[in-house]
Amino acid sequence: MLRTSKLLLPLLAVGVVAGVIGVWDRFATGERALALGSYVPWGMWIGLYVYLVGVSGGAFLVAFLHNTLGIAALARPARYAVPISLVTLGAGLFLVMLDLGRVDRVYELFTRTSFSSVLGAMIWVYTIYGVVLLAMLVALARGWTAQLPWLALSGMVLVVTFGGGEGALFGVVAAKSVWSSAILPVRFLLSAAAAGLALVALATALFHRGPIDAEDQAARSLLRRGIVLALGGFVVVEFAELSIAMYSRIPAVVEAHRLILFGPYWWMFWVVQLGLGIVLPLALLWRSRPGSVRLGAAATAVVVGLAGAKQNIVLPGLAIPEMKGLPEAFVDPRLTTAYFPGSTEWLVAVGVIAAAALVFILAVEFVPFLRPAVERKVAQ
Amino acid sequence: MTTSIDRRTFIKSGAFLAGSTLVATQLPRILEAGREPRTFVPGEEYALAQPESVIYSACQQCNTQCGIKVKIEDGIVAKIDGSPYSPWTMVPHVPYGTPVVNAARVDGMLCPKGQAGVQAAYDPYRIVHVLKRAGKRGSNEWVSIPFDQAVTEIVEGGALFKDVPGEEQRRVEGLRDLWAVRDPAVLKALGDDAAKVAKKTMTLAEFKAKHAANLDMLIDADHPDLGPKNDQILYFWGRKKGGRSHFAQRFFGEGLGSVNRHGHTTVCQGSLYFSGKALTEQFVLDEASASMKWTGGAKAYFQADLEHAQFVVFVGASPFEGNYGPTNRAPRITEGLASGRLRYAVVDPRHSKLASKAWRWVPIKPGTEGAMALGVARWIIDEKRYDARYLANANSAAAKADKEPTWNNATWLVKIEKGAPGALLRGSDLGMAVEKRSFKDKAGKDVSYTFDPFVVMKGGTPVAVDPYDTKTAVEGDLLVDTEVQAIAVKSALQVLADSARQRTVAEWAAECGLKPADIADLARELTSYGKRAAVDIHRGVSQHTNGFYNASAWNTVNMLLGNVNHKGGISYASTFEPAGTKSATVKRADGTDEKWTQPFDVGAMNPGKMSPWGVSLIRENVKYEDTTIFSGYPAKRRWYPLASDVYQEIIPSLSNAYPYPIKAAFMYMGAPTYSLPAGHKVIEQLQDVTKLPLFVANDIVIGETSMYADYIFPDVSYLERWEFTGSHPNITAKVQGIRQPTIAPLVETVTVYGEEQPLTFETMLLGLAEKLGLPNFGPNGFGAGKPLRRADDYYLRMVANLAAGDSPAETAPDASDNEIRIFLEARRHLPKTVFDAERWKGIVGASWWPKVVYVLNRGGRFAEAEQVYDGDLLKAGYKNYLNLYQEKTAKTKDAMTGKAFSGIATYVPGPIDALGRKVEDEKSGHDLRLITFREIMHTKSRTSGNYWLQALLPENSLMMNPADASRLGLANGDAVRVRSASNPDGVWDFGPTGTRAISGKLRLLEGIRPGVVAFSLGHGHWAYGSRDVVVDGEVVRGDGRRGTGIHANAAMRVDPAMPDTCLTDPVGASAVFYDTQVRVAKEQ
Amino acid sequence: MAPTTSQRLNRRITRRRALGLAATASALATIPIAAPADAATRATPLPALPDRPSNVLIRMQGELQRALQKPIEERRWAMAIDLSKCIGCSACTIACVAENRLPPGVVYRPVIEETLGTYPHVSRKFTPRPCMQCDEPPCVPVCPVSATYARPDGIVAIDYDACIGCRYCVTACPYGARTADFGGAYSEGTPAVQPYDTGKSHEYSKTRERAEGASPIGNVRKCHFCIHRVEAGMLPACVTTCIGGATFFGDVNDHESLIHELAGRPTVSRLKEELGTKPKVFYVS
């Protein structure tokens, strides 16, 4: 086992325990365990869900590039991509499920789906996508290389669908003028690509065995370029979004953005999203041929920073009351626009991410066909 | 943070309304209910739409007493709505004859508090057993004790608190000892002669000789007029309505013979009531003295008839948020606004919700209401826009000729003595004949007396006036200023004009901090709609040191409009009589007369009835000069010859043992520590067990004042009990609402007189009566063979009286068989301890029973909407003589200053202390005037446990104009403390449970006059379930939600001349709420 | 110039089409509706109303009962609120809480207050906000399980037994009219939980006991024009309790009705009309 794994596993195990406590609390206390309310009906979990599912798609891009488009240099990262996509998808969906007021009725999403609902439709897309991912795992295990190109292609089609769909999930909500923007889906796609690529890069950096060879170098430089490109695109779109918003003169939009930039959680934008998610990684990845440490650091920054960016989309959209004076008209802790995740939410969030990472590490440690090193041997 | 809402916690405490208790009392009935046959379709049909689910009753979430429709499901109150039968809650209300089946689906209006009433009944902090204090007073340590033990201890006395450190030796005198005089004849004999001693028609020595055997029964044999020892039993109350007031009077007055039974009037709107009393005093025969005097004034007032008024000036009144009350008044105003009928002005330093729809908001300087009224009066007089025809009517006949329901003394001549108005000129002054009259006394003997007429000037000639002469109309000249037979006289209207002309309109306006146009425009509007204009005043006018004069001045403006009892003018309450005192003469078929009476004269069915006498503890309705303790001015404390029920005097007086000590006090539904200005002083006084040896409270929770009691007896809530609501001046129909049990009582069941009954206020009194052996309670309480052993024995009889009406023409019809069935089914969840059809029927008798059912099925008596008006006049209401000039007031002196009060509307700049000196705290840097008001969602100390309402306003605040805030460097939301000259630290001192700063959140708003700060009533609790208490050694956790916000009464000014009592209006006795200057600073 | 909200709304719809979702959306818009048993014409006649034609409430109740004679799809329930009569008392808010046994954090009809102007020229405006029962309700299409739907009489209802509590509809309502029932009770944390928290409720003509884990806990809730009362021939609770006499109700399809008259007033307005949601709550002043 790698030293990294040895170091991480106990930590993640602690995280998982925390998550179990959180999940137990969620069920024992019911929906009341959430610090949400009705004026901020979605919180950190939904933000994370959107993010994780996006990351899943972004990571899948690597699998697609390698398996369908045949970019050979990505062979090694592509091995990681599939399990990464799977655990992030699972983690995201688990969070959204826990967020339901009636978890006991989650099956209804399948039995009485309304396809007019983006969420209703997406559930099916996710499901099919999940099946594709599983099929790819099987194909990888059995070595059915012939199936991989078209499986990856269909996966990619689904990724693009739900990538945009995620944006649409928010975008169709006319009530929230801050979400109701045409750029939102593009922004979702770009950030998903950046974060997904970064996560694959992080895995590559962390779980690399042996010396870095030319193939590794090629893969890394491709990943670096991909991340920089996606981030660049994201910055442009983000800037467009902000400037349009601030000039829009739609009070709710301006106010929401003012909240993002200068509200109580201003650091979320300036420090986490901009500093950590964009400036730091761009700086670290500016020079080509980054070493493991630099690549790992940059990728971590992107992964964490863009998670923050997602929270910054979900919450401000909700933090502006639909009608001024609403929170004062009937006062209740659940009828305010102030939201900060509660302990249960933190525990579960940590736990779910830890569990996803744990499963991934265990997979790359113990499932031979998922290990690029092994693959290389097999190829030889 | 898991969540800001606590997870379920069940703390069980035997004395509280814990889940166990509730379930235990409800479950059998719920099961039982299930077995009863249901006559309606369950399930699909809306269960609450069935007449069998409804009991009509009366709200008491505030004192407006709206008619309610209590909808019951599974034996619990599922919903409360407005009653369609009641003119409070439906405009116009449905015909009284509407069958209950047809009314079941019709809901009326209710304000938010009425809607939240279930939360007052099902309050988790309600007490269900008697609590006895286990620590010092106010320590909030209690033990629950059996009812019988409590009764025995209170009746027999003894070392009741020997377990409390410091009280080991203290012996408490029981009621048995305090019930000194027990023979009504002895009581009367002592009283008659004591009065003679006071009048100096009998010497003290003569008295002592005559009553040597009974002298030890007097409080002070040297001052027999103070009264018998029975008067050392004190009973006082906060909110109490008919029925309970009759019941308590029977116990404390007619039973125990105490004169000390006092209500809370002066904390409420005392000077408004007493200005109304002065306005309606009549010059009539006093049989006791066989002479005519001013008496019989009604402790009542007038309000605008909002259903038809075209212009109204509301002064210090808040009918959208408080008042009597939002539910009945608001719809009549908004209808008027929407139809274009009504415009109104609001004179209030605060921009109330009422002001938000006003034609004009007049943000007056607090305490100058009288000045404004005089400005208006001056403008009206100068412009001759008063109703001359009305004012000229000097007697009944003149009024009748003009079809006026009332007449007045505007034209009567007032003698001017040393330049000041004094007594009214009398016929004898001019050598006119004095009329000899006579009456038959109780013994049937003819007694003669004289009537000396009043005088008006008619075309320069004096004319005698008998105000009640219905034959010869007398109209006088309006403005008279002359001499007759060398006597300087002025007409009352002239006296008013002089008072109003002391300053110009501009000067009056300046005094009020207003523009002259504010007064002139208002006066012009007021006089532009004939009699369909009115002034409507309330607490903002009366609760000042000049409250009585302010109120009188505005009453006077109404008189100038001549709008009394006119449609769209000012109206007066009128009620059906529940006590059974009404009789009528009816023609038999053969043409002979027959005397008809209501079935049960409950007051007369009163064996051993005592007629209490003595100087009351609070010196109400008595002149200092007429007592044997008169010792020159100033008196030791104030006297209130023109007022009664002086709430703020009760505890300080007993604390000073002036005029004598009190041995035992009973408090019902009051919270003077919370409700009074400077209530913290009351807390201090209540803790002294030597001044108040025994203090028993009747409460539904451990309240702000009952927490200082020795015993707390639990009561049932307004949804579980009986009461008769009476009415309010703005209700134009003749009415009487009935509050009746709607759910099973949530308190324990006890046995009194062998009868199982819930432990209510009545049961407490019955238990004490049984132990004492009071003759007017028990198996023969209503007379031989007529038992009074439980509440329904009393109240069912009163309902029967209402069913009978005030005359045979008003007798209610019989309930149909179907209505009787519905009546029974609607009460199927009630236990026999409160409802037993056979027992009830037995009480009233079979012939009254169907009528009683008919009335109870509708929650009271309500005259038809069509019967309210008679042309342009109100059919019921006030139809008698009115005093523009109050001779009685003018002849009464202030016991502190020795100066006479003013008989005419006047303006006395305030605030003043008991010695008449101005209180000038602004000079010591107290730069802001503190006022208080009601928010619609809270009622006094009673709604903090209504969590639905808390969601509307979880915390009140101190409101301030931004201009003041910037001057003081304060910002919205700051935590600020309020300090005054008499509470320089700005703290509440609760005694054993510590202190709390008078502080709260600052709220800046434009809608308040700069220089004024305001807080709303209802927050800042320190009891009522807001803090932990210990019962039977267990801590019962308080609920922080109930203790939020600020209650700044402790900052209100203590009278510098009577430093244990708040500022008080010397005439009308109002406790003063709006005359304190304060300092507001940021909390450190 | 910034795009108007309706322009943006249109754009969004086009975008949705671009995503290939619109086709399915319209195809699935007609989901079967579980109408309450009582929704059709009443079987049992209602008792006659009291004889008080001059009483506005009774007049409206009569009109309501007349509408119940018609088939459900011919009724169009609407509300009018006269802001010049609303005194901001919040009686409607609490009546609704009591009628529908709403737990903490759930409110169907808050009354929003605004203060305008500066001393001494100040004004206060009160705006009660029930559910608008939009004819084009944005809350309906977003529901992933069709738990929220428009009834044939125009009322936007929630099927508590189907709702999964995803709160998507909450984000979609432009009026903040939907609140989630997180469970809990007002009397929680006191010596005993009280019957007003646990008693039965009758929303949508179905009797429910409030219990941990039972709907509507975990569901989203909103004003339903008191349809359980309406179908029993009664006016909504906020209408009957309104002490300002400011709230009106009836069938706008009935041209003789008071509501029809009010909805046609020249001063009538609807909240956020520009969104195209077509509210059935008319504000008059």
Ligand SMILES: Nc1nc2c(c(=O)[nH]1)N[C@H]1C(S)=C(S)[C@@H](COP(=O)(O)OP(=O)(O)OC[C@H]3O[C@@H](n4cnc5c(=O)[nH]c(N)nc54)[C@H](O)[C@@H]3O)O[C@H]1N2
């Ligand atoms: N700051 C400020 N203070 C005010 C006023 C104001 O405007 N501002 N207004 C004043 C006015 S107008 C009034 S009338 C007074 C009223 O003051 P009070 O008459 O003294 O008291 P309440 O607040 O009505 O209630 C008294 C107590 O009765 C108990 N209680 C409640 N329900 C029941 C019951 O059903 N049975 C029994 N036995 N007891 C019960 C509770 O302990 C409650 O605290 O307050 C005055 N105080």
Ligand SMILES: Nc1nc2c(c(=O)[nH]1)N[C@H]1C(S)=C(S)[C@@H](COP(=O)(O)OP(=O)(O)OC[C@H]3O[C@@H](n4cnc5c(=O)[nH]c(N)nc54)[C@H](O)[C@@H]3O)O[C@H]1N2
């Ligand atoms: N919501 C609610 N309603 C109630 C009650 C309650 O507790 N809560 N209590 C009932 C009882 S017991 C009573 S007595 C009535 C009282 O009914 P009101 O007297 O009508 O009500 P308040 O709010 O006490 O005072 C009336 C108005 O006087 C204003 N005011 C304050 N100081 C001054 C002043 O110095 N000058 C002038 N001109 N105005 C001033 C206040 O801002 C307020 O708007 O309400 C009854 N109705």
Ligand code: SF4
């Ligand atoms: S005004 Fe409100 S609280 Fe007062 S009696 Fe009427 S309904 Fe009850």
Ligand code: SF4
């Ligand atoms: S107001 Fe909101 S909840 Fe009501 S129908 Fe319209 S969008 Fe739906």
Ligand code: SF4
């Ligand atoms: S919360 Fe319920 S009603 Fe709302 S969208 Fe989700 S499932 Fe539908």
Ligand code: SF4
């Ligand atoms: S119609 Fe009924 S559900 Fe809707 S706000 Fe009014 S009371 Fe509440």
Ligand code: SF4
């Ligand atoms: S009950 Fe009527 S007057 Fe009161 S806030 Fe509601 S709509 Fe306005």
Ligand SMILES: [Mo]
């Ligand atoms: Mo009062």
